[in-house]
Amino acid sequence: MNILVTGAAGFLGRRLIEALLLRGALTDRQGATQSISKIVAFDVVPLNGLDDPRVEVVCGDIADPQVLETLVTADVDSIFHLAAVVSSQAEQDFELGMRINFIATQQLLERIRKIGSCPKWVMTSSVAVFGGQLPAQVEDHHVWAPQSSYGTQKAMNDLLLADYSRRGFVDGRSLRMPTIVVRPGKPNLAASSFASGIIREPLNGQESVCPVPLDTRLWLMSPAQAIVNLIHGHELSAAQLAQGRVINMPGLSITVEQMIDALRRTAGDEVANRIRLEPNPAIERIVGSWPGSFTAAYAQQLGFTADHDFTDVIGQFIAEYPPQGR
Numbered sequence: 001m002n003i004l005v006t007g008a009a010g011f012l013g014r015r016l017i018e019a020l021l022l023r024g025a026l027t028d029r030q031g032a033t034q035s036i037s038k039i040v041a042f043d044v045v046p047l048n049g050l051d052d053p054r055v056e057v058v059c060g061d062i063a064d065p066q067v068l069e070t071l072v073t074a075d076v077d078s079i080f081h082l083a084a085v086v087s088s089q090a091e092q093d094f095e096l097g098m099r100i101n102f103i104a105t106q107q108l109l110e111r112i113r114k115i116g117s118c119p120k121w122v123m124t125s126s127v128a129v130f131g132g133q134l135p136a137q138v139e140d141h142h143v144w145a146p147q148s149s150y151g152t153q154k155a156m157n158d159l160l161l162a163d164y165s166r167r168g169f170v171d172g173r174s175l176r177m178p179t180i181v182v183r184p185g186k187p188n189l190a191a192s193s194f195a196s197g198i199i200r201e202p203l204n205g206q207e208s209v210c211p212v213p214l215d216t217r218l219w220l221m222s223p224a225q226a227i228v229n230l231i232h233g234h235e236l237s238a239a240q241l242a243q244g245r246v247i248n249m250p251g252l253s254i255t256v257e258q259m260i261d262a263l264r265r266t267a268g269d270e271v272a273n274r275i276r277l278e279p280n281p282a283i284e285r286i287v288g289s290w291p292g293s294f295t296a297a298y299a300q301q302l303g304f305t306a307d308h309d310f311t312d313v314i315g316q317f318i319a320e321y322p323p324q325g326r
């Protein structure tokens with residue numbers, strides 16, 4: 001099978017490619033298990049350090065139609081479309097967000113329609129499509145009301161993918177991902193960046209700022225669980241998706257205070273005390289508009305899974321990225 005991964009050099013893209021290489025095979029549209037012969041790792045920055053003959057690294061701008069013409073050919077069996085700019089960046093730069101998060105997706109889908117190859121397609125949507133008056137637990141058919149440009153762009157992609165799938169142009173599935181925690185490395189421009197920062201930075205001996213109230217409830221998923229679900233989403237057949245192509249992922253519902261308590265239990269007071277509360281109204285407005293809990297009934301029926309214990313999520317991070325300078 002030939003696989004295309006966009007956003008390949010990103011947090012999830014790289015992990016996904018590593019997991020696909022390890023797995024070695026995927027289910028094709030006809031339901032047959034096929035070995036993975038090629039993964040095109042596409043991003044605007046190069047994916048470095050993956051030395052495997054099955055990986056072809058391609059760099060370019062996903063919003064450039066000429067790039068898409070060479071990238072998307074009839075022999076691409078499956079696409080994992082992850083390339084995006086994150087929430088605060090899309091809020092700060094409207095044109096950039098529209099170009100990368102929405103127009104590029106539309107152009108990619110159009111390219112597929114014109115080729116007529118109907119590949120499998122897995123896309124990462126977001127809980128940011130919801131907002132406004134929210135119940136304590138959001139049900140699958142809750143009306144979408146994004147309160148940010150990022151959420152609006154993701155919602156538009158979801159609608160488009162559902163229609164392109166209905167018409168048989170693509171065999172799509174859009175997974176509404178919770179906030180993925182703990183992200184390694186440095187803070188990024190996601191409004192939810194602090195959710196990783198308040199764990200990662202204190203573990204590494206640094207102060208971290210929490211910009212939202214302690215009772216803010218978040219819907220989270222670990223990186224390992226996210227990859228399991230992205231691959232599970234691919235493996236489902238079109239027949240299993242009869243109730244819809246856009247799926248709210250299961251997750252772990254937890255308040256910021258409970259996250260800090262879990263850090264305290266895992267790493268002690270000295271580490272947890274490195275978190276400083278410093279309200280940031282812009283972050284609070286965006287993150288506060290996102291739901292903190294979902295029923296995710298459809299996803300569970302389809303066999304998607306969630307983390308159960310935030311202490312385990314912290315443990316996974318520590319095992320993978322042993323703390324420095326504690």
Ligand SMILES: NC(=O)c1ccc[n+]([C@@H]2O[C@H](COP(=O)([O-])OP(=O)(O)OC[C@H]3O[C@@H](n4cnc5c(N)ncnc54)[C@H](O)[C@@H]3O)[C@@H](O)[C@H]2O)c1
Pocket residue numbers: 006007008009010011012013042043044045060061062063081082083084085086100124125126127176177178179180181192
């Ligand atoms: N990480 C999360 O908490 C989370 C939650 C919900 C949804 N998502 C979605 O999952 C996907 C992956 O998220 P991530 O955390 O890995 O993000 P990331 O920022 O680490 O990766 C996104 C990648 O897209 C690439 N990209 C940006 N502009 C591009 C362009 N013009 N052309 C080609 N590539 C470009 C970036 O270089 C980056 O490597 C995104 O669609 C994101 O919106 C992530």
